[in-house]
Amino acid sequence: YKRQDTAYVQPNFEILVPRSASWTVRWALGQFAVLEQQDQMLKYRLDKTYLLNALKRGMPAEDVIKLLTKLSPYPLPENLVITIQQWVESFGTTKFLELSLLECSTPEQAASIASARKYREYVFGLYSPTAVIVREPEKLRKLLEKQGIYPLPGILGGEEVARGGQQ
Structure with a gap:
């Protein structure tokens, strides 16, 4: 200066x-x-x-x-x-993360996916007894399908979930 x-x-x-x-x-x-x-x-x-x-x-x-x-x-x-x-x-004490939930039909299935080593790269933990917090859902989908678990196609958006929509 x-x-x-x-x-x-x-x-x-x-x-x-x-x-x-x-x-x-x-x-x-x-x-x-x-x-x-x-x-x-x-x-x-x-x-x-x-x-x-x-x-x-x-x-x-x-x-x-x-x-x-x-x-x-x-x-x-x-x-x-x-x-x-x-x-x-006060700046940066919180942040938004792009994550997804994998909704399972039973708590046992959710616990099994959440704790399996092969999914560790994509799983952050349980959100509820039947919901697993995940990232990169399409990559995880391919891995799940190789293991014989076939999620419904597509991903429900927040608006659809709020309306109680199914695909």
């Missing part, structure tokens, strides 16, 4: 940047802060939604504090640092 790239980071989450700031700095701040005003100074406001969206796009969390520390001639306000850390900690 250039010498004119200075940011005055306020305890009220405002970030004041001179108009002479480089476009690189403006772009970097715009990834996680809202540009609210453009006068002699550019006024950005640190925003949780903007910050979380930057994290979703792959911006490393530590880059936010690093950038602000680098641009600020003064130590960052403690309340701001703590809040950013709290926002960052």
Whole structure:
């Protein structure tokens, strides 16, 4: 960053940047802060939604504090640092997984499939006494068929299951 790239980071989450700031700095701040005003100074406001969206796009969390520390001639306000850390900690504590359920006719069949070594690569465990949590259902289907177990064709979607549909 250039010498004119200075940011005055306020305890009220405002970030004041001179108009002479480089476009690189403006772009970097715009990834996680809202540009609210453009006068002699550019006024950005640190925003949780903007910050979380930057994290979703792959911006490393530590880059936010690093950038602000680098641009600020003064130590960052403690309340701001703590809040950013709290926002960052709330990100990525949960995730969605693409999994499927293999519904079996008996608990014994489900337990047998769930515990068999030959299916281990595809089985995560039991969801209920008759439902096995699996991944890559079509590959597992081929393996089951080789063992003489023939699931119904296709895969029921969530909407069909909610309606109680059969195939």
